[in-house]
Amino acid sequence: MQINDIIILLRFELADYFVGALFDRVNSGNVRVAIHYSAKLNFGQVVDFHPAVHLHFEIAHHRSGKNDVADGTKPNNKDLCQEKNGIFSNVTDFRHLQPNEFTMQFFDTHAHMYAEAFAEDRIACMERAFAEGVKMVALPNIDSGSMVPMQDLCTRFPENTIGMMGLHPGSVKENFEEELGIIKKELDKGGFHAVGEIGLDLYWDKTFFHQQVEAFVTQINWAKEKKLPIAIHVREAFTELFKIMDEHCDERLSGVFHCFTGNGDDMKKALAYPNFYLGIGGVVTFKNGGLDKILPDADITRLVLETDAPYLAPVPFRGKRNETGYIKLIAEKLAEIKGMTVAEIADQTTTNARKLFKLDE
Ligand SMILES: [Zn+2]
Numbered sequence: 001m002q003i004n005d006i007i008i009l010l011r012f013e014l015a016d017y018f019v020g021a022l023f024d025r026v027n028s029g030n031v032r033v034a035i036h037y038s039a040k041l042n043f044g045q046v047v048d049f050h051p052a053v054h055l056h057f058e059i060a061h062h063r064s065g066k067n068d069v070a071d072g073t074k075p076n077n078k079d080l081c082q083e084k085n086g087i088f089s090n091v092t093d094f095r096h097l098q099p100n101e102f103t104m105q106f107f108d109t110h111a112h113m114y115a116e117a118f119a120e121d122r123i124a125c126m127e128r129a130f131a132e133g134v135k136m137v138a139l140p141n142i143d144s145g146s147m148v149p150m151q152d153l154c155t156r157f158p159e160n161t162i163g164m165m166g167l168h169p170g171s172v173k174e175n176f177e178e179e180l181g182i183i184k185k186e187l188d189k190g191g192f193h194a195v196g197e198i199g200l201d202l203y204w205d206k207t208f209f210h211q212q213v214e215a216f217v218t219q220i221n222w223a224k225e226k227k228l229p230i231a232i233h234v235r236e237a238f239t240e241l242f243k244i245m246d247e248h249c250d251e252r253l254s255g256v257f258h259c260f261t262g263n264g265d266d267m268k269k270a271l272a273y274p275n276f277y278l279g280i281g282g283v284v285t286f287k288n289g290g291l292d293k294i295l296p297d298a299d300i301t302r303l304v305l306e307t308d309a310p311y312l313a314p315v316p317f318r319g320k321r322n323e324t325g326y327i328k329l330i331a332e333k334l335a336e337i338k339g340m341t342v343a344e345i346a347d348q349t350t351t352n353a354r355k356l357f358k359l360d361e
Helices: 122-131 147-156 176-189 209-226 238-248 264-272 291-297 324-338 342-356
Strands: 004-011 018-023 029-035 046-050 053-059 062-064 067-069 106-108 134-139 161-165 194-201 230-235 255-257 276-280 303-305
Touching: 106 303, 106 324, 106 342, 122 134, 122 324, 134 147, 134 324, 134 342, 147 161, 147 176, 161 176, 176 209, 194 209, 194 238, 209 230, 209 238, 230 238, 238 264, 264 276, 264 291, 276 342, 291 324, 303 324, 303 342, 324 342
Parallel strands: 004 029, 106 134, 134 161, 161 194, 194 230, 230 255, 255 276, 276 303
Antiparallel strands: 004 018, 018 053, 046 053, 062 067
């Protein structure tokens, strides 16, 4: 017998739903196997079900009589697509993917998926990202106002998100000492994977430059004490920022230049700090973004991917709301620049990102 699609139905522990998994191109035919699986699974999670096979989970979206059937058809009953107990809200058909794409995993090292811009469809956005192979999303903090939504999202997706804690230079105002106090208290509770995002921003406002410097240095010192990496935000301020880094960077400090957009000299200087990475985002896809000219000289082991969602959406979504699921567009462009496959870029940048956030230590 020729086997084409094997569809396995898995019972989701938390609710009375089945999730189905597709083996891609096993052979040909129609075999359906129904089993019960009791582990907690996130929608879109890739699971080692059999040592040799990665399964990409798909929600059951066709119901016949008493039984749920994941048969790859489009839903014919709206209520099956509605979110219940927060488990799923959307239906995704994975059959267009190539077999190697089933196992491709991305690490978005910088995305504000907790932001107000996603108030309407946050869960659906996250699910879309999982369907695109996003395995991990690092959430940078902005100020005391973003702490709760950021941590709520971490609680919602504990396997697929990590949180940072820090005060963004754009939020450094008259009350920055009070803000730093709140941030430090939160940071001391533990559970964060970086101090971020922190740095200098002279693009919008130079009024609080000295306060920005003070906040940056203070937070660098916290990172050193806690052995955490820093996520650096720098805009129109490379000269000033490098000056601070030269003074304060030692072997205890590591991190990432988030959304790197400097020139070739800036890149050399940034990569001269031994434990630092460059975060490559949507700008790499912009015409005249300039990164395509300098990135051929960057060591691939020093690059990580990021979306910076909801900002800086890659082409063809430039100017629109960005979301973490667009990371593949950035990976595709980087693959082109580096003469590598997208799967190789996904692999290498994920390895780099895990090192950056010390996830395997
Ligand atoms: Zn950011």
